[in-house]
Amino acid sequence: MTLVETAVDAVERLGYWGLGVSMLVVAPEVLMPFAGFLAHQGILHLLGVILAGSVGGTLGSTVLYLIARHVGELRVRRFFQRRGRFMLLKESDLDVVLDVYERHGDWLVMGGRFVPTVRSLVSLPAGLLPMPFGRFLLFTFAGTTLWCAVLGISGYLLGAQWEMLEPWLGVYGTTAVSLVLLSVAVFVLYRLKEVVYERG
Template identity: 35%
Template sequence: MSLSSPSVLAATASDPGPITRLTDWAVSLMESLGAPGAGVAVALENLFPPIPSEVILPLAGFTAAQGRLGLLEAILWTTVGSVVGALLLYGLGAALGAERLRAVAARLPLVRVEDVDTAEAWFARYGTTAVLVGRVVPIVRSLISIPAGVERMPLGRFLVLTAVGSGVWNTTLVLLGYGLGERWPQIEAAIGTYQKGVLAVVAVLAVAYVVHLLVRRARADSPPQPGGPAPRRHARR
């Protein structure tokens, strides 16, 4: 069965637009290149998150179920694609560097250079977990590679964590597509709900962070209250 058959593309045909065009493009890659085409599509998904991995990966599994490529081959190539895409973003972060990031932060409203230092301290403590777990979180899956590069996480560790985390995500979706067969588009709806929940949490955290910065700035700019405690003076030695 061709990947471009009506039964396979029925789900995307009802939703014309950029996502449908990207999906059709991924289909053409797999038709012409096989499993390496799925790897290329996943690598680009890391660089351009609008490319839907929740479509590409189950579709690769469905293709394996049809005997057009091997199941292990599909998992291997999509994971290689994930690692390559993540490595490119790691390189972008390394090229940016901490000092340039501080210079950018100094020009942004509501952001202080100290906030960059705080983020660096957080990543130094939790970076390993963030890179590993972030591979199964939409949006974060792509973006977490940039701070890893900025902080120059050891490349070997970064590659291992990325391969393991991406391998879990890719294997799960490829196997779901393999098991569901022509019903693989159902996965896209389920992952879409998961992604909306993640984005809602991120939005709430972003709003809370902005409110925190505004309150901190208001307190710093407010004049001292009359009768308030006098500032401490350190005795000279």
């Protein structure tokens, strides 16, 4: 049984608790439409589904934030200084990320909840900065709740046809991840060009 199948089974058997715990490790795009369908069936309540999913998703993001906060900026900065060049990273790259977070961190933390892969990554600079814990929780919970509501309500409205969302969410997720990978590829090519130019 896969992780997703286990999570779906947990939601069916344990309801809100199963949904909340599963959302620590499983993407909302996978579980929330199904949970919305269960609400349509009267097995769960839609508001409870959104709340359970939001709490679980927020806790999962908070774990990453706390890990980054424990590691701390100083250790990461030392890593960039000593080994960053092997990953084509400079200490100035860290400065840029932290500077962007100081100016726009609230909206990045909130908006990042809508994008697969990014939703995990945005917690790390927030923890390194560190963004105040209360503010991080507020914007993470707000973004997570909004996205869980969209997915849960969609599953609720579609009822037995909730699986129709899967292809659309698949395209959405693939597009979002592809844009992230494209950005990484552009950065790597730019940095390789810099390295070649510096050597000569």
